Amino acid sequence: MARIDVNHIRHSYLAEPRKDSDFALKEVHHTFEDGGAYALLGPSGCGKTTLLNIISGLLKPSHGQLLFNGRDVTGLSTQERNIAQVFQFPVIYDTMTVYDNLAFPLRNRGVPEAEVERKVRETLDMIDLSDWAKRKARRLTADQKQKISLGRGLVRSDVNAILFDEPLTVIDPHMKWMLRSQLKQLHRRYGYTMVYVTHDQTEALTFAEHVVVMYDGEIVQIGSPAELFERPRHTFVGYFIGSPGMNVVPVSIEGKTARLGSQSIELPGAPKAAGDNIQLGIRPEYVHVGSQGMPVTVTKVEDVGRHKIVRATLEGRDIAAVMSEDDQVPAEPKVRFEPAGINIYADSWRIEMGG
């Protein structure tokens, strides 16, 4: 296992990148700690797979360095880096048995057959496929195949990291959940460094201790699931995480008050907000619908099971609020923003509010 340092890495798929927008990865500088479980979360095309392929060595970055435990591996091939990667679609060797599939990476490295046998048995146990060892791999179901792809990484005990590139895309929903918890167990028990790329926030938040949110070729925030939820550093994180996403409305700031049209909103502190592109972000969970506060027009109430989502317009802006299942929208609905849930953004980046 290894600590992975991504040292000011930039990458462009063009031969001669000129503008910033030519870069698929603008500049990433981050350390993946040894034994950590990380998720790279972001929409399609944000550069997360590019970053993953740079770590695994399938891509060579245009600029920057990659260090494993302090050793520069930027120029090394995938094989020399000794990492494991699980892809979006299960990759199995059709003509081989399950056993031979798992033995393949070891045999390629000239490991003695007795050792291969021991490691493969152990891995089969880990991924729960011992009974299938003798079967042809192509007869398995998609999730079993994906476990084999994973197993081929686990079988090499010395891998520096295990990388996952949206590994659950083709798996049935109920199997997704099982595989995810098995992955977590493996991580807890064996302490692998894991990097998991996904565009599914649930997957990222349940799998990882640290979620790295990427947007447009940059890391916009790294944090625990709770931090991402409570204090999104960038309005994108606010939109992208949570369902529905954070409400973002343009405001002007006067001391400890934010003005939205004719309404004024109490803030927990006085933000040092300069410039005219100031926004207030608040998650629907902190917007309370009742008979007190700012008057709104309710446009729609969605019942999503455990709670209701109220869509409304406040001063001409669409906002969403979450309401418990039993509560009713009053005849003259009003909303109140809970101060603890308010974040202020200047040019989309969060600014601190002094006491």
Added chain:
Amino acid sequence: MERTWNNKAWFLVLPVLVLVAFSAVIPLMTVVNYSVQDTFGNNQFFWAGTEWFEELLASDRFWQAMGRNMAFSFIILAIEVPLGIFIALNMPKKGWGVPVCLVLMALPLLIPWNVVGTIWQVFGRNDIGLLGYTVNALGFDYNYVQDPFDAWVTVIVMDVWHWTSLVVLLCYAGLVSIPDAFYQAAKIDGASRWSVFRYIQLPKMQRVLLIAVLLRFMDSFMIYTEPFVVTGGGPGNSTTFLSIDLVKMALGQFDLGPAAAMSLVYFLIILLLSWVFYTVMTNYDAER
């Protein structure tokens, strides 16, 4: 439950039946008719029974032609399949090279059989042909008109030139359907170039290869036009394949009876081989 018996539906199939009767059944029965009779012209026919069949199966001429057919099919498969795979593996997977290669590969397939024959007939001549003249100038004694070995080499090289593209295109189709992730995973697993071929590329090409072998086998077994144009079946009988022999007998010698018998045997052989291939293919599918 009360069932309504209604046979009117048969009338709807009638047009097809009539068409098939005229296009296949009646001509075939005419051949069957010829094969059991003898004729001396003037539309006079005499019953011959199984005489022609017995004569055919006992004749060296038939078995030699048959042997040549088998040898020819075997040789061209042994060359075209590995060569086709090799070329397909080395074709570019993306960029401007793809359309260029595909067009180059498709070209020989677009040329009519008799034109291919004519091209090689001229190409191989040692007085005016580029190939024949050059090879002789280099000191090799090459003359497909007189030397049976040279005639065979010419016919085989011509078939390889004409049909390897088909194997290439089928294999290429199989290869491009392999997702990149397979190659990336193989890199990560530390697989050698040979392992990548053996465990990723070959299994993915298996199905198309089977079709390629089937098509090339049946086609080469029925070969007629090209060797007929180039060598006319000679020198001697050295490149006389079943089909050439058949035409010689039917049109050259006008031996309708023996020729009809031979057609039927030839037809049965091809039917049998097609059935064998079909069975192998469907079994293979079921096993998957």
